[in-house]
Amino acid sequence: MTSKLKYQTLSGMHDILPEDQVYLKKIKKSVESTTNYYSFQRIDVPVIEYMDVFSKGAGLSSDIVEKEMYSFKTKGGDLIALRPEFTPGIVRSYIEHGMYNLPQPVKLWTMGPCFRHDRPQKGRYRQFLQASLEVLGDKSASIDGQIIQVSYDILKDLGFKNLSIQINSIGDSECRPYFKKVITGYFKSRKSSLCSDCQRRLKENPLRILDCKEEKCQRVKAGAPQIIDHLCENCHKHFKEVLEFLDELELPYSLNPYLVRGLDYYTKTVFEIYEKSESGTAYGALASGGRYDGLVKLLGGRDTPSCGVGIGISRIMELMMEKELKPKTKQEEPEIFLAQLGQLAKRKSLKLFDEFREAKIPVAESFSKDSLRSQLKMADKMEIRWVLIFGQKEALEEFITLRDMKSGVQKEIKLDKVVSEMKSKIKK
RNA sequence: GCGGUCGUAGUGUAGUGGCCUAGCACAGCGCUCUGUGGCAGCGCUAGCGGGAGUUCGAAUCUCCUCGAUCGCCCCA
Numbered sequence: 001m002t003s004k005l006k007y008q009t010l011s012g013m014h015d016i017l018p019e020d021q022v023y024l025k026k027i028k029k030s031v032e033s034t035t036n037y038y039s040f041q042r043i044d045v046p047v048i049e050y051m052d053v054f055s056k057g058a059g060l061s062s063d064i065v066e067k068e069m070y071s072f073k074t075k076g077g078d079l080i081a082l083r084p085e086f087t088p089g090i091v092r093s094y095i096e097h098g099m100y101n102l103p104q105p106v107k108l109w110t111m112g113p114c115f116r117h118d119r120p121q122k123g124r125y126r127q128f129l130q131a132s133l134e135v136l137g138d139k140s141a142s143i144d145g146q147i148i149q150v151s152y153d154i155l156k157d158l159g160f161k162n163l164s165i166q167i168n169s170i171g172d173s174e175c176r177p178y179f180k181k182v183i184t185g186y187f188k189s190r191k192s193s194l195c196s197d198c199q200r201r202l203k204e205n206p207l208r209i210l211d212c213k214e215e216k217c218q219r220v221k222a223g224a225p226q227i228i229d230h231l232c233e234n235c236h237k238h239f240k241e242v243l244e245f246l247d248e249l250e251l252p253y254s255l256n257p258y259l260v261r262g263l264d265y266y267t268k269t270v271f272e273i274y275e276k277s278e279s280g281t282a283y284g285a286l287a288s289g290g291r292y293d294g295l296v297k298l299l300g301g302r303d304t305p306s307c308g309v310g311i312g313i314s315r316i317m318e319l320m321m322e323k324e325l326k327p328k329t330k331q332e333e334p335e336i337f338l339a340q341l342g343q344l345a346k347r348k349s350l351k352l353f354d355e356f357r358e359a360k361i362p363v364a365e366s367f368s369k370d371s372l373r374s375q376l377k378m379a380d381k382m383e384i385r386w387v388l389i390f391g392q393k394e395a396l397e398e399f400i401t402l403r404d405m406k407s408g409v410q411k412e413i414k415l416d417k418v419v420s421e422m423k424s425k426i427k428k
Numbered sequence: 429g430c431g432g433u434c435g436u437a438g439u440g441u442a443g444u445g446g447c448c449u450a451g452c453a454c455a456g457c458g459c460u461c462u463g464u465g466g467c468a469g470c471g472c473u474a475g476c477g478g479g480a481g482u483u484c485g486a487a488u489c490u491c492c493u494c495g496a497u498c499g500c501c502c503c504a
Contacts, residue, residue, distance in 0.1 A: 261503095
């Protein structure tokens with residue numbers, strides 16, 4: 001026996017079962033219609049790329065590149081990787097297909113699986129679905145605003161009611177290096193009051209200290225210089241405009257001077273959108289993104305200021321289930337069951353199915369069951385109200401018996417009137 | 429990658445070294461009931477995540493491993 005050998009999903013992978021597809025369907029629909037409304041165009045990029053595409057912009061020392069990327073060498077010796085996110089692939093495509101020759105900005109969106117070899121946890125998988133929106137070739141603050149707005153709209157449309165937007169500006173190549181020095185100096189002089197993690201961060205990624213939850217560090221960082229006070233004139237102006245845009249849209253944002261993102265390519269605006277939970281499990285950001293003015297150039301394109309967002313579909317889906325935001329999609333399920341008895345009826349019923357299909361009315365059946373009893377049982381389990389009984393008697397005399405499962409009342413309908421009569425029954 | 433908790437039929441659970449041939453509920457399948465479902469009765473299918481060890485004896489103790497979950501790192 002091989003029954004001992006049990007296969008299970010790999011760590012961090014999971015199946016999306018038929019009963020959960022409603023969520024996915026709803027999310028897809030929401031993303032599709034919202035992006036369409038704001039004239040984003042769908043693009044699909046490959047799941048694998050040269051590793052450099054991902055590592056160049058994200059920063060070699062970032063965790064995503066350093067330890068979370070599914071990368072491997074092909075037989076031909078190429079170093080390739082499964083995409084950990086969409087942005088670099090889309091940027092690559094923008095450059096490769098000369099999209100800078102199109103009217104700018106180019107607004108793109110996509111959706112699909114991404115991969116990170118991280119330690120799996122709830123709402124955090126090694127293969128997960130993400131949607132991504134990117135606007136390439138426009139530096140104006142209204143783009144940042146629109147990206148945030150669209151992300152927010154999608155989440156709101158999905159039924160989330162306690163959304164909050166956290167926003168910050170992390171400057172650009174002009175002002176960020178300077179601020180890094182300032183803040184490193186500040187923390188260095190107070191090194192002894194930092195937690196051990198932060199003492200390590202001081203070397204590797206000083207900006208991250210701002211994110212620390214340790215109480216010790218909270219006190220230290222309360223007096224720390226804030227990046228928004230050290231932005232260059234250009235970044236400052238840009239950030240102010242983004243906020244003005246959000247005010248105009250009346251989006252519920254809050255400034256978070258400690259918001260720092262893990263990827264190196266971000267410049268200026270960074271943001272995250274959360275659903276505040278009353279008590280339940282704290283999920284990470286449902287959507288997050290920002291501006292990446294230097295990435296296109298870094299990957300070999302022209303100087304192309306851009307802005308984008310990643311939307312965590314898997315995470316959203318799970319949170320919807322938890323919050324019982326189940327979309328109602330009863331419509332697709334059949335409301336009619338056709339029970340057939342005997343060879344003659346079975347043969348004749350095929351034509352009936354065809355007529356119903358042409359009328360776009362879904363009809364359930366259970367060909368494998370012979371007895372009327374078990375077919376009715378089936379209809380009952382499927383919670384179908386109308387059962388059409390088509391047996392020997394009916395087939396010979398050209399009529400069909402309609403049973404209302406709710407009341408138990410039955411009536412006979414002429415065979416050629418069945419479809420039209422059922423059509424009107426269902427409409428109610 | 430590091431630390432904590434957990435893992436019994438499809439699902440939810442009982443079980444704390446011998447009363448376990450692993451119990452119960454729901455679901456599934458079948459029969460009672462070959463043209464009339466929901467109820468009921470009876471039956472069937474199906475499980476100790478995997479492996480090694482301790483022991484006369486292991487679902488129960490130990491170790492390894494796989495997975496889940498929580499925290500950290502980090503992040504959608």
